[in-house]
Amino acid sequence: MSPSRTATHSPAYSRQVDSLSAATTRTVRRCCSAETVSPYTGQDLATPQTVTQPDYERSAEPPEEAPFSWRAVLEIVQALALAVVISVVLNLFVVQVTEVRQRSMETTLLQNDRVIVSKIDYRLGPPMRGDIIVFNPPIDSSIPYVKRVIATAGQTIDLRDGRVYVDGQLVEIPQAHGLTQPQAPRIAYPFRVPAGEIFVLGDNRQASSDSRTFGSVPIQNIIGKVVLRFWPADRLTFFEW
Template sequence: MQFESNNEVSSPQKDNRPFFREVLESVAIAVLLAVIIRLFILEPFYIPSGSMEPTLKENDRIIVSKLNYHFQEPKRGDVVVFKYPLDTKRNFVKRMIAVGGETVAIKNSVLYINGQRVSEDYLPQGLRFADYGPVEVPAGSYFMMGDNRNNSDDSRVWGFLPKELIVGKAVVIYWPPGRAGVVQ
């Protein structure tokens, strides 16, 4: 007995593109996405010095969010990566201490903003550093300091940071694994 059917079974269409073209397109898309992410969203940075100890240690690797400051203004206490004002080819990382319009002073190793004492829980207990100021931060600028106050090339040395030199907010330490966590 024979069965006849008008239903044809077709095999899936074979893609005529060569395999290497598919691989090339996939690699090109991956590279494009990586460039977009690195330029506009997240970027890794290496910490070359101890100027931010104990928060960031020499040889730490961090991820910086470039999006944060597109949606909100930087605020006091943020750890920020920026272009060094005296050589914009170099990147620095420091803590934002004051914003435009605020007055900064240091007396007896205590930070004062607009005459009010500021608690700095991120500094090592008993740290002593030189008096400074008072100085008023100009509008559109920031006052930056390293957490390792005695070994930091910061706004006390080179002045105020213009807003346009900010790269982004340090958000995560990813290396070494034992130090991985949120930057605070």
């Protein structure tokens, strides 16, 4: 038999094979253990990501209801009570709103005009000629009257030829119109206004029930002085104090 032949390799060849085998092993290990990374975000694609919904797509959560508060109710009741008290005090002692019911003050004041009446003016001083006043007439009437003061206590008024004279002097009111004729036979002219009273006339002299009819008016019957017409709004007027 021929002797068996054993393959032999040179040392250089063996080193090349070992080097190649080791490089292959390292490459496989790196591929198996490497993390997969997104080329766009740099994040690990193997790791689960949390997606956050944009704010504008989130449903609005219903607001929490405020708990019932008796204190809030009490504060509202107190505010309403204070408003009522202030309104009553103002109406009794300071000002009040009055609706003109008659036509006797046309064209200065028209029927259904709303006016503000000052109640403090005549606490500070007596009525003066030319003042427009609201008063309770000295006759049976449930409606206050609105007239103009023409003469005061101690003055003498006379009506002659449709004109008005006070203490012998002609009195002309620019807003007045129509002849001023006597209306009640019981009132004789010249007429002297008693103490504590006033003589009043309407500006619409031929359509007015005034002191020519029921006589002079006691000062205690005066409700107040008209200082402002506020309605209708397009005829807002401040009257002289």
